[in-house]
Amino acid sequence: MPYHEMMVKPMRDEVTRHGVTELRTVADVDVALGPGEGTALVFVNSVCGCAAGGARPALALALSHALKPQHLYTVFAGQDLDATARARSYFADFQPSSPSVALFRDGEVVHFVHRHMIEGRPPQVIAADLVAAFDKYCSPHDAAKRG
Amino acid sequence: MSGHVFHPGHEELHGVTVVVESPGGTTWVGRYHERNDRGVLLHDVATYNPASAPENRSAWIERQLKFGIRIDQKHLVVPAVDAARIVRLLDWKPLNE
Numbered sequence: 001m002p003y004h005e006m007m008v009k010p011m012r013d014e015v016t017r018h019g020v021t022e023l024r025t026v027a028d029v030d031v032a033l034g035p036g037e038g039t040a041l042v043f044v045n046s047v048c049g050c051a052a053g054g055a056r057p058a059l060a061l062a063l064s065h066a067l068k069p070q071h072l073y074t075v076f077a078g079q080d081l082d083a084t085a086r087a088r089s090y091f092a093d094f095q096p097s098s099p100s101v102a103l104f105r106d107g108e109v110v111h112f113v114h115r116h117m118i119e120g121r122p123p124q125v126i127a128a129d130l131v132a133a134f135d136k137y138c139s140p141h142d143a144a145k146r147g
Numbered sequence: 148m149s150g151h152v153f154h155p156g157h158e159e160l161h162g163v164t165v166v167v168e169s170p171g172g173t174t175w176v177g178r179y180h181e182r183n184d185r186g187v188l189l190h191d192v193a194t195y196n197p198a199s200a201p202e203n204r205s206a207w208i209e210r211q212l213k214f215g216i217r218i219d220q221k222h223l224v225v226p227a228v229d230a231a232r233i234v235r236l237l238d239w240k241p242l243n244e
Contacts, residue, residue: 119163
């Protein structure tokens with residue numbers, strides 16, 4: 001059952017203040033993740049301690065990196081149920097977990113950070129994983145090669 | 148105080164996804180809750196059964212690592228006698244394969 005909105009608003013704000021767009025409806029998700037080119041990150045937010053202590057601070061750190069995905073999105077698991085389910089439908093073979101992070105390139109998931117890669121790890125380590133993926137998949141040179 | 152800062156008073160593995168191996172080869176991957184006289188309580192559990200699985204255990208665990216946990220049961224107590232080895236999923240390496 002979703003928590004009261006007043007309680008989760010700071011958790012939403014902790015993500016959106018870094019320029020990440022919230023997807024609150026199925027239509028929002030389809031517009032954001034539907035067919036298209038380029039790179040996009042989807043952060044699956046959560047009320048759990050892993051999100052508070054690991055995932056959200058790690059996302060903030062990673063987004064301070066010079067190179068990052070062209071589009072930044074978030075859904076809130078356990079809160080925006082339909083939007084989260086829809087976002088997960090784009091994650092292909094990757095099992096649902098929260099918090100988690102999916103990195104898309106040209107509509108395909110190219111990197112996934114599962115909850116088990118977040119649990120108990122310091123934000124700096126999680127961020128380093130994300131930054132490495134940004135460097136691998138989001139470089140301008142790579143984008144130019146793809147035309 | 149034992150446990151993670153967000154899990155005060157719990158064991159270090161509380162809330163962490165682990166691999167639990169039995170002497171017979173059956174293996175579980177799930178989120179550790181606690182170990183008591185009955186066994187190990189896990190949440191969101193995937194089970195590997197060597198008798199029926201189409202792949203070896205290493206391949207199965209690698210798949211859980213890459214694609215996430217394919218949950219068979221929300222909660223499971225692995226009997227104490229079956230919990231021969233408990234390792235964090237991220238740290239898991241085969242012993243004899």
